Each structure stands twice: as C-alpha cells, then as structure tokens.
Amino acid sequence: MSNLKQVLNLLKxxxxxxxxxxxxxxxCWEVTxxxxxxxxxxxxxxxxxxxxxxxxxxxxxxxxxxGKLNVLSLNLSGGEPMLREDIFELIYHAxxxxxxxxxxxxxxxxxxxxxxIKLSKAGLDIIYLSLDGANSANHDDRRGIKGNFDKTLxxxxxxxxxxxxxxxKIFINTVVTKKNLEELSEIAVLSExxxxxxxxxxxxxxxxxxxxxxxxxxxxxxKDAENLRDAVINLLKNHKKLIPVSEEYLDRFSDYIQDSRxxxxxxxxxxxxxxxxxxxxxxxxxxxxxxxxxxxxxxSFKDLWFSNDSKNLRDxxxxxxxxxCWFNCIAPMNIAMSxxxxxxxxxxxxxxxxxxxxxxxxxxxxx
Numbered sequence: 001m002s003n004l005k006q007v008l009n010l011l012k013x014x015x016x017x018x019x020x021x022x023x024x025x026x027x028c029w030e031v032t033x034x035x036x037x038x039x040x041x042x043x044x045x046x047x048x049x050x051x052x053x054x055x056x057x058x059x060x061x062x063x064x065x066x067g068k069l070n071v072l073s074l075n076l077s078g079g080e081p082m083l084r085e086d087i088f089e090l091i092y093h094a095x096x097x098x099x100x101x102x103x104x105x106x107x108x109x110x111x112x113x114x115x116x117i118k119l120s121k122a123g124l125d126i127i128y129l130s131l132d133g134a135n136s137a138n139h140d141d142r143r144g145i146k147g148n149f150d151k152t153l154x155x156x157x158x159x160x161x162x163x164x165x166x167x168x169k170i171f172i173n174t175v176v177t178k179k180n181l182e183e184l185s186e187i188a189v190l191s192e193x194x195x196x197x198x199x200x201x202x203x204x205x206x207x208x209x210x211x212x213x214x215x216x217x218x219x220x221x222x223k224d225a226e227n228l229r230d231a232v233i234n235l236l237k238n239h240k241k242l243i244p245v246s247e248e249y250l251d252r253f254s255d256y257i258q259d260s261r262x263x264x265x266x267x268x269x270x271x272x273x274x275x276x277x278x279x280x281x282x283x284x285x286x287x288x289x290x291x292x293x294x295x296x297x298x299x300s301f302k303d304l305w306f307s308n309d310s311k312n313l314r315d316x317x318x319x320x321x322x323x324x325c326w327f328n329c330i331a332p333m334n335i336a337m338s339x340x341x342x343x344x345x346x347x348x349x350x351x352x353x354x355x356x357x358x359x360x361x362x363x364x365x366x367x
Contacts, residue, residue, distance in 0.1 A: 003072070005021070005022045005070040006022055006025050006070055006072060006273075008021060008022075009021050009022040009025070009070075009273070010025070010273065010337065013267075013269065013272055013273065013337065014337060016318075018272070018311055018314035018315050018317075018318055019306075019311055019314075020272050020273075020305070020306075022069060022070040023066060023069025023070055023071045023301070023302075023305060024071055024272070024273050024274050024275045024305075025071065025072045025073070025273045025274070025333075026071070026072065026073045026074075026075070026273065026274045026329070026333070027066055027071050027073070027074050027075070027274070027275050027276070027277065028074070028075040028076075028077055028274075028275075028276045028277070028287070028329060029059075029062065029074060029075070029076055029077070029276075029277045030077050030078055030079065030276070030277065030278050030279050031053070031054075031059070031076050031077070031078055031079070031081050031084050031087065031090070031279060032053055032078045032079040032080070032081065032083055032084050032279055033053075033078060033079040033279055034078070034079050034080060034083045035078060035079045035080045035083070035107075036080055036083065036107070036109055036110065036145075037080065037107045037109070037143050037144055037145055037148070038143070038144030038145060039142065039143050039144055051280050052280070053279040053280060054279065054280070054281050054296070056086045056089060056090070058281065058296070058297075059086070059090050060090065060093050062277065062281075062296060062301060063090065063093055063094045063097070063098065063100075064093075064097055064098065065300060065301045065302060066098070066100065066301065067094070067097060067098025067099065067100055068098075068302075069301070069302060069305070071098075071100055072100060072101060073100060073101040073102075073103065074094060074100050074101070074102055074103070075103045075104070075105060075329075076090070076091070076102070076103070076104045076105070077104070077105040078105070078279075079279070080106060080107055080109070080110070081104050081105070081106055082106055082109075082110040082111065082115070083110070087104075088118045088119065088122045089122075091104075091119065091122040091123060091124050092121075092122040092123060094123070095122065095123030096123075101125045101126070102123065102124055102125050103124070103125055103126040103127070103128065103168075104119075104124055104126070104127050104128065104168075105127075105128040105130075105173065106127060106128065106129060106130075107129070107130050107143065107148070107152075108127075108129045108130070108151065108152050108155035108156075109145070109148065109151055109155075111155045111158060111159070112158065113158055113162050116158050116159055116162045116163065117162055117164070119168060120162070120163045120164040120165075120167055120168065121164060123167070124167065124168040125167060125168055125169065126168050126169045126170075126171055126197075127159065127168040127169070127170060127171070128171045128172075128173040128200065129152055129155065129156065129170065129171070129172055129173065130143065130152070130172075130173055130174075130175070131149075131152055131172045131173070131174055131187060131190075131191065132174055132175050132177070132180055132187075133149065133180055133183065133187065134180075134183045134186035134187045134189075134190050135149065136148075136149035136150060138179065138180060138183065139152070141179075142175070142177065142179070142180070142218075153194060156170060156194045156195070156196065157194075160195055169197040169198070170194075170195075170196040170197055171196060171197060171198045171199060171200060172187070172191045172196050172198075172199045172200070173199070173200045173201075173202065174187055174199065174200070174201050174202070175201075175202050175203075175204050176201055176202065176203050176204060176220070176228070176231075176253070177204040177218040177219070177220065178204075178217065178218055178219060178220050178221070178224055179217060179218060181220065181224065181227060181228050181231050182227060182231060184201070184231045184232075184234070184235055185231070185234045185235060185238060185239070188235060188238070188239040188242060189239075191242065192239070192242060196242075198242055198243065198244055199239070199242045199243055200243075200245060200328050201235075201243070201245075201250060201253075201328065202327065202328045203220065203253055203256065203257070203326055204218050204219060204220065205325060205326065205327070206219065220257050221257070222257055222258045224257065225254040225257045225258050226254070228253055228254045228257060229253075229254040232250045232251060232253055232254070235250065236250060236251075245328065245332045246332050246335055246336060248335050248339075249328070249331055249332045249335055252326070253326070256324075256326045260324040260325075260326075261324060262324075263324040263325065263326060263331070263334075264320045264324070265338075266331075266334040266335060266337075266338040267318065267334065267337065267338060268286070268317050268318075268320075268322060268330070268334055269330060269333045269334055269337060270285040270286035270317050270322065270330060271285025271286065271293065271310065271313055271314050271317055272285075272314055272317075273333055273337075274286060274329065274330050274333060275293070275305075276289065276329075277296070280295070281295050281296035281297050282294075282295050282296075283295070283296065283301070283304055283305075285313060285314075285317060285322075286322070286325070286327075286329075286330055287325065287327045287329055287330065288322075288323050288325050288327075290322060290323050291313060293305075293307075293309070293310050293313060294307065294309065294310070
C-alpha cells in the first residue's frame, strides 16, 4: 500500500503538483553531530552545546509518523550515528513498527563484532561506509584519522562474517575530490575485492548551511572537468554492476562542475519526495538546508509536511528558486522523474512496473 501511495504521489508530482498526498519517499535524519572523524572540508562535529538533539522518544515518534505517512526509506546519518547509544533501539523500532527500509551512513570506526550483531538483529538494511582513497595515505588524509583506511577494510570483513541473513548490505560511499578523481577506478576495484554489494559517489561540494566548507585542495574546478569525465567513463565501463544509480547522474558530474545551473534542467523533488531532518528536529526540503519547513518540537511532522508554508516552499522550488546542488541523495530522483514519460504512468498500477520505477527513482535504498 505504501508503494502504491508513493506512485500516486509521484504521478501528482509529474503533473506539476506541489501538494503531496503522502510523506516523502525518502527521508534523512541526522541523528547526532558528534563525530569521531576529523574530515577535511567538514566542521559538523562542532555541535551547538546550547541545543538538545531529539531524544529517544522523540526519535521513535518521528520514525512512527514517517512510517504512517508511507515513507519508503529512512537514512540515519550524522555526525557519526554509532555515537548515539540508542541507535540500535531506534533501528529496531523502525523495523518493528514500519515497513521502511533503514540505512545508515557511518565511518565504521566504532563497529566491532558485538555491535555489528546488534545492528543486524535490529534489522538495519544497508550500511554506507566511507572510502575516499585506494590506500591509507589518501583516505586517512581526507578523513583526518590515522589508521582509518585499515579499520574500514577490517569493518567490511566483520560485517560480512557476522551479519545475519545478509543484513546489513554493505555500500561504499566515495566523496569525489580533486585529490582522488584519478583513482576512482582503483577504489572500485578495491571495493569489489572486499565483496561489497554496491557503491555510491558524491561530488565534494561547498555547502555552508550543512557545514561543508570549501577546501582548495579538494574542490574540483572547471579545468578538472575533462579528467572527471574520463574517470566516470572508466567507472561506468568497468564497474557498472557495482553502481546501481542511473548513469546520467554520474555522466553529468563534469557538466555540473562547469556550470551548476544545469541542475535546473530537472524539476527538483526536494520537499516533495525527499526531506532532511536535522538533529534538533528542524525539517528541510533537501540536504542544502537552505530554508526550514519548521521544527518537530513546534508541530507534528504531518502538520508541518502538509502546511501551507511547505506548499509555498514547494512552489518556489518548482520555479527553481533554490540553490543548485548535485548531491546523490536527491539528484538521481530528479533525473528519474524527469525521464519518466507521463504516457507510461498508466503502467504504474502493474506490480512489476511499479517496483521497477521505484527502484529506478530511489536506487539502492529500496529493498
């Protein structure tokens, strides 16, 4: 039923609506800003000591509400989610009380045999582990922690050896920077050897609202566009089976680097099929956090999501009054929705086609 409601919701979106009949298809909750890495280009670990993050009960209420609103996939991110002592409890609550796919983005540094078994028993579907280099020198330099690379490879072995019924699946997430764009294929080869189920790639982008700041040594400039294009071609040629996201998303990396306004060729699903909830309960239409939709301590997610203020924000987004970004949480959905012909939507009631389009639009997060 959740899938059908989302298909109808996307049908409305494709016909120009800014009033959804469902919650977002995908949501991300930044469960904490504490972090045990010191990544270059990120200052998110500098948490606001005067603000309290959502409590366990507030988190459970949020999860339950998202489930009732037909959300298909919830990603738990941070900071480092494993620094929340209640992370297993939150995942278990989600899997027991909703039909959502639950994923988690982690640096993996805190995962051992015992914690992996607890994650698996809680029901975590996918864990995204960061890998930004094909060797310890490059990865550790980006992540700011000596030994991080070796620990990540060890964690992959732990997960493969101790997970229950092949859960959680392992995905490698690589942030593409000026320093690693020529070794992307090497990272993919390493990931294949480690036996992971998939990979995702994200351009390093300056995003001050999200506390990702510019770093000249990491930021890819227009003059690097040709090298970036070659790197993507090699990835898609030799490692496509490992990359479930649409080829068009990766193909357009170099276009975005040269002119970020290219994103306006696609209508953005931000605030309609995707949203981000920060650690303090503030809800945003997308990862850039450029404008708030409201706070969960002032109103329920349902009231916030269907409010006139949120509708007005969606109207602005529809008119491209939003900052450009090419984040992997949302750009593939924008592409998928732009490429689906309206004449095909009558097929969406057929289970096989419905599953196909949901997988196409929402990639690896849907199981």
